Amino acid sequence: MVRPAGLSDVSRRRGLWFECALENTPLVGECSSLFKSTLKCPLNDNGKSIIRSRMLVPVMQVLILVSLFTTIVTMIVVIVLLWTGSISCGYRCGQYVMVIGGSVIWICALLYFVTIILQYHTLTTENYLFDPSFFSPRSTWLPKVRDATTMRIGPEMAMALATYYITFLSSASFLAAGTLVEA
Structure with a gap:
């Protein structure tokens, strides 16, 4: 799983700071920051x-x-x-x-x-x-x-x-x- 630096499993489980792909796609388990992420489309x-x-x-x-x-x-x-x-x-x-x-x-x-x-x-x-x-x-x-x-x-x-x-x-x-x- 690719996880942004500085984020712990606690924040991941609570879903406060970033979101992760859940579907069976090439991006499964990949997480991106909820705030000012360059991975999100406008x-x-x-x-x-x-x-x-x-x-x-x-x-x-x-x-x-x-x-x-x-x-x-x-x-x-x-x-x-x-x-x-x-x-x-x-x-x-x-x-x-x-x-x-x-x-x-x-x-x-x-x-x-x-x-x-x-x-x-x-x-x-x-x-x-x-x-x-x-x-x-x-x-x-x-x-x-x-x-x-x-x-x-x-x-x-x-x-x-x-x-x-x-x-x-x-x-x-x-x-x-x-x-x-x-x-």
Whole structure:
């Protein structure tokens, strides 16, 4: 077996750092590095779009969650300052903060839901599209390996529930805006 220098059997068994050919071909048992390997053929534009989508979705989700929590903290700070009397702009200011903050939270929930749909689309494309001219990471696997493995959804259901709760939170902030009416 030809093995790149510096890689142990432990990393080979775990499959973290390089991959090996499994089929009975002249390359059986030959291993290549997963990162910056000169043995890999360049992906075409379709494969690159899948890889970009796989990398972009988590980045989008992190940005959405950061903006969501920033909005929530800002809303809480302004409402607490209004409640303690540190800001003297009245109840109407609190209503506007809750309505605008609720709108931003609703938009965050919508964008988060879109990222979940993009994630499902990417997984479906990798799992079920086996066009020979379509070089996605999964479609380039050997048929024996591809048939024995399946990409799983993972924590997607938890993320969908998080989206539901975020939308519920935005609706609650709209209702809270209605309670900030001076009697």
